[in-house]
Amino acid sequence: MTAHIPSAAPEFGAARATARPTSLTEWSVRELRTLLAEGAYPPGSRLSEEELCTRLQVSRNTLREALRILTHERLLIHEHNRGVYVRRPSAEELADLYRVRRLIEPSAIREFDGTPSRLNRVVAAVAEGEAARGADGRALGTANVHFHLAVTALAGSARADELVLRVLTELRLVFHVMPDLDDFHRRFLVRNREILALLERGPQAKPDAAEALTRYLHDAEAELLSRYRSLP
Amino acid sequence: MTAHIPSAAPEFGAARATARPTSLTEWSVRELRTLLAEGAYPPGSRLSEEELCTRLQVSRNTLREALRILTHERLLIHEHNRGVYVRRPSAEELADLYRVRRLIEPSAIREFDGTPSRLNRVVAAVAEGEAARGADGRALGTANVHFHLAVTALAGSARADELVLRVLTELRLVFHVMPDLDDFHRRFLVRNREILALLERGPQAKPDAAEALTRYLHDAEAELLSRYRSLP
DNA sequence: ACGCTACCAATCGTCCTACATTCCGACATC
């Protein structure tokens, strides 16, 4: 399942306190990414360089290199002379996130060449989701992420995989400011399975699967947007 | 230590000397990106921190932050304890670049909502290309980049635009190690115009346009790959 | 009281120095 997750993988649900690898900077990046994914710093909060230095036990130089990378991944925003903040995507950006997903994910289905191992990954992701049906929002969200990563991986493009991973990670920031998403995630489990069923039907059903996914993404966007706009 | 006096910067070669903006790191990133796009450092060459520091007149810290960003953009690769090198995409990566493009660009056409200003941008790009017909490879390549950016922009997604820009920038690295691409670029000018013609025919021709673009990208990939594999 | 100004503390941006670690090539050894 951890097939070819690119270097910038925010290990979903991974254990913390990883051993320090060869590069302290990369380690810091992973560490921070995990912290952000877990919501340790909610969107909008300011990250003090000094505080993070002591927290991660790295020098300011090293930390700043890590922050640059995370800023480049859009998880943080950098305000000159003011510091870095956890990104809080605007409604327009939320819409854009879904726009990209609609560009890529259905396309990935259309480009699927039938490689069984790739389809199996989708199967596994759907199973994971249904196993997590009773779990909390995080487990459901993670399962959903795996589903969409698996669908993207149908295209067999490492760059596409990474892009979607980034987009989904960014989406997590949105989720962190929205309450009660358990049900939201749960409802899409059914549609995951439906799309899988279409995929399993073979190449001639690919357009249907792609279209179902497009609708799926439209619906998800609409629901999130309407709830997002009615937030404090 | 007249640290940041913007005007007086004894620059090398051409008067590149972009005004130093608020952030030296960002300035360095842009500067380096330009140098890479221009082929000042051919793919595979090693970038010495010290040399770049003196060339850009920035400290090692600042430079390293810039290098991190460019590495994250895949323009450089970072080998631990060995330094950063200008990336030299492998044949497999070249294929992947086209894979992503085939995922996104045709999709962008399908998602085009008819906004005239967006179509106009494609028109302008095609015109630019034909105006550059007699020019050298660089001008042709740039016009082609503009065409594909304009096509991508049909979808109206900032993230998709950025992704394609990155991919095309990465492709430039490939071009830098391939000789005689003038003709390659020139031949695609015709197909740019054909795709534009389909786009102008209205929504019902979108699938045709998308498919034409897909073939276009397949052909370009095939030609580049075959030539790329027969390189030293 | 209210608004404006000047000052102050906290941080960031950038540079510098230092040093351990690692890598690589040169030289010596067998």
Added chain:
DNA sequence: GATGTCGGAATGTAGGACGATTGGTAGCGT
């Protein structure tokens, strides 16, 4: 000629210094 060792060179990381910017606050004038 293969292997081992040494030293130079560059990177990785730490830490300190200091100007610049920002946000807040105390104080002033009206």
